[in-house]
Amino acid sequence: MVQNEAHIIPANIAPDPVSGNTQKDTNTMQDNDTYSFDTIVDRHNTHSSKWDKYKQQDIIPLWVADTDFKVAPVIQRAIEDRMDHGVFGYTSTDDQCNQVVADYYQKKYACHVDANWVVWVPGIVASLSLAIRSLSTQHQQVLTPDIVYPYFHTTPAAAGKQANHLTMTYAQNRVRIDIDALEKRNAQGARVMLFCNPQNPGGAMYTRDELRRIDDYCEANNLVLVSDEIHADIILDKDKKHVPYLDVSAHALNNSIVLGAASKAFNVAGLACSWAVIANDDLRQAFKDEMHGIISEINPFGYTATLAALSQGDDWLAAMNRYLCGNRDYLLEELNAIKGLQMLPLESTFLAWVDVSELKLEDPCAFFEAAGVGLSPGSNFNDTNFLRLNFGCARSVLEEAVKRIKAALI
Numbered sequence: 001m002v003q004n005e006a007h008i009i010p011a012n013i014a015p016d017p018v019s020g021n022t023q024k025d026t027n028t029m030q031d032n033d034t035y036s037f038d039t040i041v042d043r044h045n046t047h048s049s050k051w052d053k054y055k056q057q058d059i060i061p062l063w064v065a066d067t068d069f070k071v072a073p074v075i076q077r078a079i080e081d082r083m084d085h086g087v088f089g090y091t092s093t094d095d096q097c098n099q100v101v102a103d104y105y106q107k108k109y110a111c112h113v114d115a116n117w118v119v120w121v122p123g124i125v126a127s128l129s130l131a132i133r134s135l136s137t138q139h140q141q142v143l144t145p146d147i148v149y150p151y152f153h154t155t156p157a158a159a160g161k162q163a164n165h166l167t168m169t170y171a172q173n174r175v176r177i178d179i180d181a182l183e184k185r186n187a188q189g190a191r192v193m194l195f196c197n198p199q200n201p202g203g204a205m206y207t208r209d210e211l212r213r214i215d216d217y218c219e220a221n222n223l224v225l226v227s228d229e230i231h232a233d234i235i236l237d238k239d240k241k242h243v244p245y246l247d248v249s250a251h252a253l254n255n256s257i258v259l260g261a262a263s264k265a266f267n268v269a270g271l272a273c274s275w276a277v278i279a280n281d282d283l284r285q286a287f288k289d290e291m292h293g294i295i296s297e298i299n300p301f302g303y304t305a306t307l308a309a310l311s312q313g314d315d316w317l318a319a320m321n322r323y324l325c326g327n328r329d330y331l332l333e334e335l336n337a338i339k340g341l342q343m344l345p346l347e348s349t350f351l352a353w354v355d356v357s358e359l360k361l362e363d364p365c366a367f368f369e370a371a372g373v374g375l376s377p378g379s380n381f382n383d384t385n386f387l388r389l390n391f392g393c394a395r396s397v398l399e400e401a402v403k404r405i406k407a408a409l410i
Contacts, residue, residue, distance in 0.1 A: 021125065035316055037069050037323040040394045053156055054332045054374050060401045063376045065149075065200070065351055067267045067392030071305070072316035075266060078308035091300040093120055097307060101260075101275055104310040108233075111247040112207055117279050119288060122272040122298055125151045127259050129263050131226045131276075132159045134290040136191050143193040143223070145177055147383050149200050152228075158193075164190060165382075166291060166402045173344045175202025175353065187221035197245065198231045201353045201381050201388045203346025205235075208243045215245075215252045224283065225255045230274070231349045233265035233317055236325045246277060253279045257287065260307035264349075265317055267392075273302030324350050327391040327398055334402045343389075350392035357385035359409070371408035373401045 025263070043051045048062045098115035105113040117368055121127045128151060139407035142156040146165035156163040166185070169178040176199055187193075195214070197206045200369055204216075218225050227245040235242065246253045278284035309317075331352055335343040342355040354375075356364045365377040378386035391398055 001098060007216070016351050017408050035319045037320060038394050038396065039070065040397065041070055043068065047244050054369075059288065059369055059372050059374045060404070061374045062390045062393070062399060062401060063374050063388070065088050065349075065390060065392075066269050067320075067350060067390075068394065068397070069267055069320065069392065071267055072309065072313045074312040074316070075305050075308045078304050078312075082300060082304045088300050090297050091303060092227060092297070093303060097303065100224060100307050101277070105244065105277075109242070109244055109247060111244055112278070113246070113277055117277050117284065119276045119278060119284060120298055120303075121274050121276055121291075121295060122302070123263075124228055124261060125155060126295060127274065127276050128152070128155045128226060128228070128288055129159055130290045130295070131224070131257050132156055132161060132192055134286040135224050136161055139189055139191040141189040143187060143190050145194070145196060146197075147175060147201070148194075149380055150197050150380050152194050152196065153382065165208075174197050174204040174347075175344065176204045176206060176210070177214070179217075182217055183213070187217075187223060191222070191224060192289060193218060193223045193225045195225050195227045195245070197227055197229055198234070198242065198348035200231060200349055201351055201386070202344060203236075203349040203351060203353065205230075205240055205242055205347045208248065210242055211245060211248045211252075215248050219251050224257065225252070226259065226347060228259050230259065230261050230264050233259065233262075234319055234324065234348050234350060236328055237347055245280065245324075247386050255280065255283075257283065262306045262313075265320070266305070266309040266313060268302070268305045268309070271299065271302040271305050273298050273306045275306075314376070324392065327393075327395060328352070330395065330398065331389070331391055331402070335405070338406060340409060341405075352389040352391055354389055356387055357386055368405065368408065372404040 050061050050066055054061050095115050098118040101118045102113040102115045105111045121130070132155060136142060140162055141164045142161045143166055144152045144156065144163045145168060147168045153163050167178045167181040168175060198204065225245060229244060232242040244258055245256050246258045246318070258277040259274060263269035263274065276289055277285065304376070328346065332343055332345065335341045335354060340356065340359040344353045344355070346352065361367045365375055368375055368387070376388040378388065379385050381388065
């Protein structure tokens with residue numbers, strides 16, 4: 001735990017006399033990493049949404065989806081260099097910035113993206129809204145996964161549309177859209193289908209075959225698919241590979257809006273910068289037209305961090321993914337050994353999806369808060385049987401959380 005009035009630092013963590021931060025826990029340091037993810041950074045008094053939720057309470061916050069890791073050194077240096085300039089006026093991008101995103105898709109996925117397909121937006125949720133508003137002018141429904149993070153359900157309503165929930169499946173312990181059920185579904189009244197890959201919550205990565213079937217459904221029903229791929233860089237298994245939806249087929253490329261950002265993988269969500277890849281000229285123009293008077297300019301540090309992450313952050317990202325893999329494996333072993341808990345295996349994200357239905361608790365989230373662990377209620381994602389646990393933190397913090405969970409249940 002980090003050091004403040006209400007929290008105690010575990011014995012194997014020592015405070016750094018210079019920075020005031022805690023030093024790395026050498027017992028859990030990954031030998032093959034040149035970066036330390038065991039270092040605990042005190043986020044109190046930084047207006048952190050994650051940590052301020054339980055301000056002055058002895059509750060470990062493992063809820064909202066940002067990590068507690070310091071950013072990659074290349075990002076830190078890039079921001080410091082930009083800060084040294086001293087002028088932070090309105091900032092725009094050019095073809096060179098867009099090309100960094102295009103190069104990212106080519107390097108990561110051998111997938112061609114033209115620089116002029118890239119549209120910059122302050123956040124993914126804003127892009128969901130823009131897509132719905134610009135493309136559903138004649139339609140009242142928006143197709144959306146039934147189990148997914150909350151904005152997929154609230155954003156259509158905010159745009160005056162009805163969210164039409166798609167049936168999900170837990171087959172093979174992979175939370176995803178039930179494609180067999182989807183193929184039988186009438187999409188009349190909808191123009192837009194929202195999609196989350198990797199899936200949040202649950203961490204499943206859709207296979208290319210699954211994506212082809214979804215694309216066939218969209219083609220048959222004249223749908224534009226809006227694919228939130230914000231967690232695509234967080235891959236926990238070496239044999240898994242993310243497939244961008246725009247790489248599935250020519251139809252998918254021309255009838256989709258693919259959303260991405262460095263915010264989750266590189267922990268820069270507070271800098272509010274993301275992109276949309278829109279190959280279709282008409283869709284892109286409609287999307288951009290909808291931005292006027294609604295979407296503000298992106299701040300210069302958002303651009304700086306994102307471009308540094310995409311062009312220079314690979315080594316740090318690989319090290320973080322190895323660390324998160326270790327955290328996931330630790331949690332799977334520990335939580336699934338506790339009667340009444342079942343954590344599903346996950347291929348991506350740092351967000352464990354834990355079935356607590358056997359505990360038969362009236363309010364599972366409140367129960368674990370009373371035990372000193374703050375989780376996200378499954379009701380936020382439309383499945384009250386589960387809680388979501390963010391393991392994007394130092395192992396020692398995770399160990400303390402598990403200790404508290406065991407104390408409450410065993």
